[in-house]
Amino acid sequence: MKIQGKMFLWLSVFILVMAIIYGLWSKEPAGTTALFLAFGLSVMIGYYLAFTARRVDAGAQDDQEADVADDAGEIGFFSPHSWQPLALGVGGAFAFLAIAIGWWLLYFSAPLILVGLWGWVFEYYRGENRTQ
Template identity: 80%
Template sequence: MKIQGRMFVWLAVFVLAMAIVYGVWSKEAAGTTALFMAFGLCIMIGFYLGFTASRVDAGAQDNKEADVADDAGEIGFFSPHSWQPLALGVGGALAFLGVAVGWWLLYFAAPIILIGLFGWVFEYYHGENRTQ
């Protein structure tokens, strides 16, 4: 993860330079703002990856002598049959449609988003003292 963190930090430096050059030459607010926001996102991802890499064991991608097989195996747990992303997608689509059609549509989108988010966060929570 250390390599990816550095890559995102260098990408952030590049995007910042391009945002400044673009802003000075074009004097266009939307593109300049988008580039500065992309800079912020790159910095956040780079900082997160660097921060996480300092707290976990070094992976095979951080070792220059590693083989491809050194990184094989289980990556993590992914929910195989969750309906919550569908609810979040429908709620998000309705929310963005509300921007185009009318803000009243957010009254229908917000509960769907909240139900999907609540369901996804607590999908595998069974209580603190619950027995199997």
């Protein structure tokens, strides 16, 4: 993770330089704002990866002498299926559609988003997967 953190932090420096040059040269606020937001997102991802790399063991990608087989094995747990992202996606689509159509559409999208978020967070705390 250490190398990925450095890559994102260097990418953020590049995006910041390009945002400043673009903003001064074009004087166009939307693209300049988008580049500064991309800079912020890149800094957040880079900081998270660099911070996490200090707390976990070094992976095979951080070793110059590592082989591909050194990174083999179990990566982690991934949910086999879940309907909750669909509910969040539909609710989010309705919420963004509310900007174009009318704010009344938020009355339909907010419950979908809340139910999808609640279900996704607690999907392994009920039924056969419940811990006791």
